[in-house]
Amino acid sequence: MGCDRNCGLLTGAIIGALLAILGGVLIPVGNYFIEKTVKKILLNRVCLSKLVLNAKAYCGALAPREHTTPLSLQETVIENGTIAYENWLVPGSPVYRQFWIFDVQNPEEVIANASHPVLKEKGPYTYRVRYLPKQNITHQNDSTVSFFQPNIVRFEPDMSIGPENDTYTVANLAVIAVPSLYTSSFVQGIIDIWIKSSKSQLVQTRTVKELLWGYEDPFLKKIPFPGIEKVIGVFLPYNETLDGLYTIYTGRDNTSKTAIIQSYKNKSTLGYWPSFCDMVNGTDGASFPPFVKKDQTLQFFSSDICRSIYGTFDSEQSVKQIPLYRFIVPPAAFASPEVSPDNICFCTNKELSLNCTLAGALDISTCKQGKPVVITLPHFLYASPEIYEGIEGLHPNLQEHMTYLDVEPTTGFTLQFAKRLQVNLLVKPSEKITPLKKLDMPFLFPVLWLNETAIIDDNKAEFFRTSVTNKIKFLHLLEAVLIIVGSLLFLSCLVSYAICRTKKIK
Secondary structure (H helix, E strand, C coil): CHHHHHHHHHHHHHHHHHHHHHHHHHHHHHHHHHHHHHHHHCCCCCCCCCCCCCCCCCCCCCCCCCCCCCCCCHHHCCCCCCHHHHHHHCCCCCEEEEEEEEEECCHHHHHHHCCCCEEEEEEEEEEEECCCCCEEEEECCCCEEEEEEEECEEECHHHCCCCCCCEEEEECHHHHHHHHHCCCHHHHHHHHHHHHHCCCCCEEEEEHHHHHHCEECHHHHHCCCCCCCCEECCCCCCCCEEEEEEEEECCCCCHHHCCCEEEECCECECCCCCHHHHECCCECCCECCCCCCCCCEEEEEECCCCEEEEEEEEEEEEECCEEEEEEECCHHHHCCCCCCHHHHHHCCCCCCCCCCCCCCCEECHHHCCCCCEEEECHHHCCCCHHHHCCCECCCCCHHHHCCEEEECCCCCEEEEEEEEEEEEEEECCCCCCHHHCCCCCCEEEEEEEEEEEEECCHHHHHHHHHHHHHHHHHHHHHHHHHHHHHHHHHHHHHHHHHHHHHHHHC
16 A cells, blocks of 8 residues: 555656656747747738838738638748738738928018027828739849838828818928038029029928928929929939848748848948948848847847947737837937947037037938938927927927837837837037028928837737737646646655655655
């Protein structure tokens, strides 16, 4: 009888040990199967948007589209005729770009005295973007694929505060650009003749549609020389244009390179910045290589702001019952070189930055044909006070104005994001341009700010939970149960056996 009990206890201890060992073994083995699953669905993605901080939308992945049959490895390769190709080709979840226009509240003072503007934001005016398929898709032998991303917009009146023909008093794009485009006093004097004859001032009244997508400027219209573009707008050209050529890694041979941009316009550098700042780094922001860690820095490229940027881990989030990691573009990305030395090669305007000592403003005139465009975060979030000195009506708010990406860590898919930025014009004094003669010093004139956003929809979230999240949760639960139950069984049986042996000896 004693033998039977002792043998039973030893058997229980052995079984418990085996269960605990099995639970431990499941951790690397389970991770292997998770990786195999991720490889199978990794390329089966939809275009969420293109941030960050990419003003044209982070284009890449949201989640697989629904289908009823299991994915085979062949179906996950981005090749014509596969499920993966269909999902990758056309955006599957809506991407919206919202605009807030800065309406000038003191136009008389601005016109008469070149006073700094008092601003009030008006919006949102919402457009859907990224709903056309990629174009000129070419598969390479090195596991890369090249394509152009169509830029297209469609106004969404139900998501806007008013129609596109709402009018506001805003900065005069053409007048402000003259000193930057034509530095010669003689040329500026000639241009001023057309400015005065057209009665153009430092500010103007424009509809939302005109300001965003283009209008015929009255002073440019008077210039009699050929080759002068008469139509200008903040995002002209954009609508019905192509962004690219992009060449990205498909991840077929190496998942650690999935979605990483190999080249942009057939180059790995941009030609706008000195040194390493000119490199095209990371992905387009819509997806990243799988198995994202909290201590990672996620690099991504934004063609709209003409540079690569990065995100760092901020917090854990849950979107539609899917656990996500939130990565934000941190203050360090906009800090002065005194704080972040790596930013020195983005400091190209010594006057605006007070010899590279100020934070929060990126002069992108080199990639905007010399136009004095300066990018900041909305309401000058993270910017040094000197950058927006004298501008009234702006109130930076971290939650409303920061840029973030919510990334599912196992697959690397971005399932929700908000990319926010502000477009400003650098206004410079000029002794020859009548509307600019009374200026004492340069200042930034905010024009608008935008929020480009998308979130995985309910159907795709359900499919994602079924295909990825729930399986991973079950596997981790099974690992924990086996280890805990096995350990408890092993210890209890072993202790009981030791007690029985002690009593028998006595």
